Amino acid sequence: MLNDVSKLGFGCMSLTGHDHSVSDEDGIAIIKHAVERGVTHIDTADFYGPNTNEILVGKALKHLPREKVQLATKFGVESMGPDGPVINGTPEYVRSALEASLQRLDVDYIDLYYIIRVDRKTPIEDTMEELKKLVEEGKIKYIGISEASPETIRRAHAVHPLTAVQLEWSLWTRDVEEELIPLCRFILLSSIIVSKLGFGCMGLSGHNNSVSDEAGIAIIKHAFERGITHFDTADMYGPKTNEILVGKALKHLPREKVQLATKFGVESMGPGGPVINGTPEFVRSSLEASLQRLDVDYIDLYYIIRVDHKTPIEDTMEELKKLVEEGKIKYIGISEASPETIRRAHAVHPLTAVQLEWSLWTRDVEEEIIPLCRSQSAPVLSQDELKKLAADKAVESVKSGMVLGLGTGSTAAFVVDKLGQLLSTGQLSNIVGIPTSKRTQEQAASLDIPLSTLDLHPHIDLAIDGTDEVDPNLDLVKGRGGALLREKMVEAASSSFIVVADDSKLVSGLGGSGLAMPVEVVQFCWKYNLVRLEGLFKELGCEAKLRSAGDGSEKPYVTDNGNYIVDLYFKNPIKDGFAAGKEISAMEGVVEHGLFLGMATSVIIAGKTGFKVRVWVYGSFWIFHDPVSDDVGIMIIKHAFEKGITFFNTTDLYGHKTNEILVGKALKQLP
Ligand SMILES: O=C(CO)[C@H](O)[C@H](O)COP(=O)(O)O
Known part of the structure; x- marks a missing residue:
């Protein structure tokens, strides 16, 4: 790994723009100033200028301790042709480009040498093999790639580890978060999930x-x-x-x-x-x-x-x-x-x-x-370590003075542990926890976390809890730990609800894991409801089983509320969660079901790909296609805000200005 790289890098490209180069004197002074201020990662390319940018950086380096600078340069654009840049990734070109860069920069080695653009006529493996040789010869230390597809990154990394990927990533260009960023994290972690023992x-x-x-x-x-x-x-x-x-x-x-x-x-x-x-x-x-x-x-x-x-x-x-x-x-x-x-x-x-x-x-x-x-x-990474990663990340959202919903299960237990730790060191204070089960209550009490109830605190700032399944809409199946009723009550009363999980919980449709979807039922004539529940989802190949205590006895599992749990196992995922939830709830004797729909405000998944933090951002673009009344629009935006969504996106283009007007009206009702 490229160690000790400064957090900020200095991209030198614009020092030698086409019409607005700075003088050598100014350029050197700027680079020196950046390094003296701790920005020691200096980025250039043979293409900038072209060539003159590297010459300028080389001159600046004469005034700096080489070993303290992490020097990055790039190759790959051979010339500018009539149809755009001519890209070259052949082994001969790689070598000659590097030799020329070393000469222009007047250094013995480059810290990070990037492929600036991928040459589609040359297999990436050939380009990488030559770069690998240059690493072995000590002429470059690490290899980077710029603007490459996930597939190219995978193939390149298989030849020699990549150290950096340079790409456009900003609040307005977030598509890289779908596949590229997780892939880079995966490559960095190169992890296989194994049991702890x-x-x-x-x-x-x-x-x-x-x-x-x-x-x-x-x-x-x-x-x-x-x-x-x-x-x-x-x-x-x-x-x-x-x-x-x-x-x-x-x-x-x-x-x-x-x-x-x-x-x-x-x-x-x-x-x-x-x-x-x-x-x-x-x-x-x-x-x-x-x-x-x-x-x-x-x-x-x-x-x-x-x-x-x-x-x-x-x-x-x-x-x-x-x-x-x-x-x-x-x-x-x-x-x-x-x-x-x-x-x-x-x-x-x-x-x-x-x-x-x-x-x-x-x-x-x-x-x-x-x-x-x-x-x-x-x-x-073990499954437990992933759960802990997600839990720790979620706890970063907790602030002193908050009323917190404390979930149940092994992932939520990591959250409670972390809260206890932060309270004991004084990093957090004045927290009140509302536990969702007797287990969590005991754990939190043992860590001296002040506890209360929904009766005394009907408004919860933030709930953090695990899940058994999460689908792309952030809808959940919960309750395999048996705490679904209290969890649903507490999480419904929370302004924000962060779900924490390892990536084994991701499903494309609810019920899709093939594992249990719990329904809490009263003990009285439980079999009657078990049969009715199974019948309700016959078409999805549903099998219903009464949950057992799991202590080797024949006894059924009894929830904290004195009820039984009927677990539903689906062969095919549920198509319409809301309709399913409604039908289950309509049954007499059903206390609660494990479908948590439209409740999560964000989901933190720790997985093989490192962190995948999915935050539901409310965009109002759809209002343009299907206009709603001001009242409804304002209500939707207010609801989103109450659920913890504070990033609202509009433009003058939407609805020919009307969207901005609507958002403006809603803002009047928000801080
Ligand atoms: O809903 C739950 C308990 O009722 C849990 O959050 C869910 O079962 C996930 O558990 P774990 O974090 O142990 O995987």
Whole structure:
């Protein structure tokens, strides 16, 4: 990663505009001034001027300590032709452009070298291969790309890690938030979601003490049922028999819910110790054999178990990279490698995991390897860590003095923890929490969070809660934690309602996860309602089940309000949530349902793509197409404001000025 880059960069382009270049003296003074003020990231391109901008920056650099400046320049526009810029990304051009830039800037290396525009006649892989060589030669440190599509970014990054993507992103150009920004975050995080605890299967087939297949399968199944989804084996364990056993256990588990890791590299045990092999042929044949033994189509995480010092690590990694491209492995790991090997391997293809001995007794890895892994940004995030990320982000919206709705569930518990922490350090004060369940009440009380009730605080400033499903309209299914009734009451009374979740909760239609959509019913004749509920959604292939207490007994689950829960499982998503909600609510004996429609004001999703913060921004453009009366328009805008939407967008073009007039009228009623 490009470390120590100043938060602000200085784009030098306009110092040598076409008609308005500044003098060398002024340009140098401006750049010097910026660096002296802490802006040490200086951005230019051969195309600016053209060429003269780099010459000016080069002159300025003479007055600055080179090692303190992060110098970025760009290449790719060969000339301006009659039909626009002539783009060139051929390897020869990459090299000659760089040499010329080094000369003009009069430096030995560029910190960040960007592809300014993508050449569609040259495969991006060819351009990147040449840039990679320039990194290896020390002429450039990092590679960036500008105005590229997600697909190009993906392909480029597969050849060599990209460090920066330059693109237009402002309040008016937000389309990059859909795919590009999440992709960049994904690349940066390069994450695979795994359970917090992994299960190392090696001991199940030790040399003298293997367990039976039956016991081994039962142990692995038991681990899975307890939430461990990351299973680790190696072709060397047993040898081979451990993979066979894991393969048998996998037959009893949903493959897509398991993160399967295995390893290769030890060809045999020779008289002088293990014979290590990292040749491309051995990589491929080992993988094929492991796939067969495990009886799976792909491995999630494929490790180099030991580094073969006779084979360049680049050769081993190139073959692994091909296996990733072929879909046979998803991520690459390395075990017991030196920092230098990790660096070289990561330059060929991003590494996702490093396995090494690290305990209270073996802490030397903290010197170099752990910081290196952190700087290469390849964290392996668990579902819980993602939930915590989302929770922490949401708590940033909490201000001292607020009345807060406290949700229920594992994600909401992270919110409550964080609030407790901020209150104890004095970073927040004067908070009142309205808990949505007895569980949350106990947790909040244990953290000394002052609590109250809806009776005493009928207006809540902000509620933060988890969800079981969230669809593109920010509509939710909630209540798998059994607290839906109190959650709905509290969240309906809140001016803003922030939903926090990991990205496993995203669905395209409610009910689409195939998991439970809860309905709270009175205990009296619950079966009568269960049958009626199932019948209501027969066409969606709905199955209704009474929720059990989950303590091993036959007893039903009882909510904090003394009711039962009927869980509805849909084969097909609900088409019209509002109609469905209305029909459920109309049933006598139904207390509440888990459809939370039009309630969330924003949703914070932490996922493989880093943060995806979706904020519902109320645009009034539609009023132009389908005019509403002033009264209705004002009411809609006021309602949006009350729900926490404070960013209103209009233009003089909408409704030929009438939209602005309407928004103006609404503003009269808002602070
Ligand atoms: O609705 C809920 C409880 O009634 C929870 O918010 C929902 O079940 C999500 O739970 P978790 O955060 O543990 O995934």
